[in-house]
Amino acid sequence: MKERRYPRLAFVDLETTGGSAGTDRITEVGIVEVDEQGVREWSSLVNPDMPIPEFIQSLTNISDEMVQRAPRFAELADEIEARLADRVFIAHNARFDFGFLRSEFRRIGRDFHPPVLCTVRLSRKLYPEFERHNLDTLAVRHGLHVTERHRALGDAQLIWQFWQKIHEAHAADTVDEAIEKLLNRPVALPHGEALHIEDMPDTPGVYLFYGEHGVPLYVGRADHLYRRVQAHFHAGRMPAREQQMMSQVRRVDWMPTSGELGSLLLEARMVRQLQPAFNHVAQDAQTCAWRLAMRKGVLQPVLITTDDLFFGVDLDLYGLFASRRKACDALRAVANAYQLCPRLLGLEKTRGNKDGAAGEGQCKDACTCAAGSNLDVHNQRLRAALQGMRVQPWPYTGAIAIRENTELHVIDCWSYLGSVGSEIGAFELLQKGRGQFERQVYHIVRKWLSKVGVDIVNL
Numbered sequence: 001m002k003e004r005r006y007p008r009l010a011f012v013d014l015e016t017t018g019g020s021a022g023t024d025r026i027t028e029v030g031i032v033e034v035d036e037q038g039v040r041e042w043s044s045l046v047n048p049d050m051p052i053p054e055f056i057q058s059l060t061n062i063s064d065e066m067v068q069r070a071p072r073f074a075e076l077a078d079e080i081e082a083r084l085a086d087r088v089f090i091a092h093n094a095r096f097d098f099g100f101l102r103s104e105f106r107r108i109g110r111d112f113h114p115p116v117l118c119t120v121r122l123s124r125k126l127y128p129e130f131e132r133h134n135l136d137t138l139a140v141r142h143g144l145h146v147t148e149r150h151r152a153l154g155d156a157q158l159i160w161q162f163w164q165k166i167h168e169a170h171a172a173d174t175v176d177e178a179i180e181k182l183l184n185r186p187v188a189l190p191h192g193e194a195l196h197i198e199d200m201p202d203t204p205g206v207y208l209f210y211g212e213h214g215v216p217l218y219v220g221r222a223d224h225l226y227r228r229v230q231a232h233f234h235a236g237r238m239p240a241r242e243q244q245m246m247s248q249v250r251r252v253d254w255m256p257t258s259g260e261l262g263s264l265l266l267e268a269r270m271v272r273q274l275q276p277a278f279n280h281v282a283q284d285a286q287t288c289a290w291r292l293a294m295r296k297g298v299l300q301p302v303l304i305t306t307d308d309l310f311f312g313v314d315l316d317l318y319g320l321f322a323s324r325r326k327a328c329d330a331l332r333a334v335a336n337a338y339q340l341c342p343r344l345l346g347l348e349k350t351r352g353n354k355d356g357a358a359g360e361g362q363c364k365d366a367c368t369c370a371a372g373s374n375l376d377v378h379n380q381r382l383r384a385a386l387q388g389m390r391v392q393p394w395p396y397t398g399a400i401a402i403r404e405n406t407e408l409h410v411i412d413c414w415s416y417l418g419s420v421g422s423e424i425g426a427f428e429l430l431q432k433g434r435g436q437f438e439r440q441v442y443h444i445v446r447k448w449l450s451k452v453g454v455d456i457v458n459l
Contacts (some may be wrong), residue, residue, distance in 0.1 A: 009034040010087040010114075011163065013155035014097045015060045017052050021099040025050055026073060027062050030152030031083050032160045039160070042083060043153035045070035060150045073104045081105075084114060088183070092135050092159050094118035116184040119159055125178040126166055138162055195252045197233070202226040205256040206266045208274075211248040216276040218245055221267040225254055245278045257419070258407035261448055265409055265416045268440040287439045288327050289319030289391055292383070298344055299379040301386075303327055312413045312437040317391040320439050330389070338385040341378060392446055396458065399434075401426045402448065403455035410459070414442040426459055 011032040018024035025048035033040045045062065047070045057063050080101070091097040094116050105112035123133040130141070135158055139146050142165040148154030166175055200207075205225045209217040209232075222228030232246060257263045271279045290301035291314055303324060304311060311317070321327035328347065335342050342348040399412035401423070410417040410426045415435030420426050448454065 007036055008087045009163070010084050010089055011156045011160040012084070012089060012091045012097055012101075013152045013159065014100055015056075015062055015150070015152050016100055017048050017050055017056060019096075021096075021103040024048075024100075026100055026104060027052060027056075027060070027067055028152040029076070029080060030154070030156040031080070032153075032156045033083055033087070034160065035087075041153060041157070042079075043151075043156075044076055044079075046076060047072045062151075074108050077105065077108055077110065081110070081112075087114065089114040089116045090119060090159060090163070091116075092119045092155070094120075117179060117182060119162060121182050122166070122178060123162070125182060126170060126175070135159075195249070197226070197229055197252060200226040200229060200252075200254055201256055203256050204259050204263045205254055206263055206270060207252060207254040208270065209245065209249045209276075209278075210251040210253070211277075212250055214251070216274040217248055218276050218278040219267055219270045219274060221263040223260060223263070225256065229254070241278070258405040261402060261404050261409060261444070262407055262419055264444045265419070265441065268438070268444065269416060272438075272440070286323050287319075287437065288321050288324060289317045290327060290331060290386070290389075292316040292318070292386070297375055297379075299382050300344065300346055301331060306437045312391070312415075312442070313394050314391075315393050317393070318386045318389040319391055320442070322439075334385050334389075338381055340382055340385060344378065345382075391442075395449075399426075399430055399459045401457040401459055402445075403457060408457060411441070411445055414438060414445065416441045416445075423457060423459070426457070430459060 011034070013030045014026050015028040016024050016026050026046045027048050028043065028045050030043040031041070033042070045067050047067050049072065052062060052064055052067070089098060095118065098114075098116050102112045119138075120133050123130075123138060127133070127141075130137075135155060136149070138144065139158060142162060144158050144161045144165070146154070147157055149158075202224045204221075204223050206219060206221050207225055207229050208219050211217045220228065229252065232242075255266060257266055286305070288303055288305045289311070291304050291308075292299050293302050293316075294300075301318070304317075306312075319327065319330075321330060331345060332342070332347055334340065335345055335347060394413045399410060399417070401408035401410050401420075406421060407419045408421070408423065408426050409419045410429045412430070412434050414437050416438060417429045417432070417435055420429060449456075
C-alpha cells in the first residue's frame with residue numbers, strides 16, 4: 001500500500017461573532033484529527049468576551065448564554081495547539097479559520113503558522129467544471145452526511161468526508177499534485193526579536209527588507225507600519241515569490257512619515273534608488289511621451305524623453321510610456337482605432353504609392369488628399385484620439401509644498417525633492433536644483449491634488 005504523503009491532518013472549523021479577525025472573536029472550535037492511529041474528534045465552545053450578534057446566534061444556534069460559562073481562548077490554547085501540532089491545517093475557506101486562530105494566538109503572545117490547505121481551492125482545482133464550491137454545495141454534490149451545519153465540529157466532519165471522497169474519485173498522484181500546488185507551508189523566518197520588529201511604530205511610513213550582506217530585497221509602505229510588517233511575517237497563504245523573499249530577510253529598517261502621501265513619495269524614491277530585487281522597479285529614465293508638433297500644416301507626434309527641458313510643462317504631451325517601443329505600439333493602436341494615417345503619424349514610410357497605407361483602408365481621409373482640407377480634419381481627429389492620453393502639465397508657476405500634518409512635501413514639475421518640517425527647509429531644498437520628471441511621482445501627486453482640502457504652499 002502506498003504511504004500517504006500527508007499522514008497527520010487536522011480538519012478545522014470555527015464559529016465566530018463576525019467576519020473580522022481583528023475585531024471579532026471565536027465562539028466555537030471543532031477539530032477532526034486524522035493520523036496513523038485513526039480519527040479523533042474534539043470541540044469546545046469559547047467565551048468571546050463580547051456579545052454574539054442576533055443573526056449569528058440564529059445561524060449557529062450558539063447563544064450568549066451558552067458561551068457565558070465556556071473557557072476563554074487563552075484557557076484552551078494549550079489544548080488547541082497540541083491537537084494541531086505537526087499537522088496540515090485543513091479548512092474550508094482556510095484564510096478565515098486560520099486568520100482567526102492566528103489572531104487569537106497572537107493576543108496571548110504565541111506564533112501560529114502551520115502548513116495550511118483550503119478545501120475551497122482544492123475543490124476548484126479538482127472540479128473546475130463546477131461553478132459553486134461552498135460547503136452546502138459540496139455536501140449535495142458528493143453525498144456528504146450532514147450532522148450539524150454551522151456548528152464547528154459538524155462542519156469539520158463535512159470537510160473530512162470531502163477529503164475521503166476526493167481520494168475515492170481521483171488517483172492519489174492527482175490529488176497529491178493538486179495539494180502540492182495549493183499547500184501553504186510555513187516559512188522559516190528570523191525571530192521578530194532579532195529583527196526588532198516590536199520596536200516599530202504603528203504609524204505611516206516606509207519599511208525595507210534586507211538580505212545577506214545588506215542586499216535590498218523589498219521596499220513597501222503602510223499606513224500602520226507595525227501591523228503591515230507583522231502581516232508579512234504571519235501571512236496565511238503566501239505566494240511562492242513572497243515565501244522566497246521572506247526566507248531571505250535578515251534585517252528590517254523603517255522610516256516613519258507624517259502620513260499617506262509622505263509614505264507614497266518616499267516609497268517611490270527608495271524603490272528607484274535601491275532597485276530592490278522583489279519590487280517592480282519603474283524605469284523612470286526611459287519614460288517618454290508624444291509631443292504634437294505642427295509641420296507644414298500637419299500635426300505630427302514627436303517622441304521625447306524626460307531629458308527634454310520642457311517635459312512635464314508642455315501643453316501638448318501625451319503618454320506616459322516606459323519605452324519607445326511601447327510608445328509606438330500605443331500610437332499605432334490609436335491610429336487603427338481612429339482610422340488615422342500611419343504615414344502622417346510617422347509610423348510608416350511611403351514606398352512608391354503616395355497614398356501609403358490608404359490602399360489598405362486604414363486611413364479615413366488624409367492620404368487620398370494630402371494637400372486638401374482633410375488635413376485639418378485629420379489634425380482635429382488626432383487631437384481627439386489622443387485626449388485620453390494627455391499628460392497634465394505642471395499646474396503651478398513654480399515649485400510647491402504640500403502640507404501633511406507636520407511635514408511639507410516639496411514638489412517641482414512632477415519631481416519630488418524631499419520632505420521637510422518648515423518653509424525655510426523647503427527653500428533650502430530648492431537651492432539644490434530642480435529634479436527630473438518622475439513618472440511615479442506624477443501619478444501620486446496628480447491623484448493627491450485632486451482631493452478636496454489639500455493644503456498647498458507656493459514656493
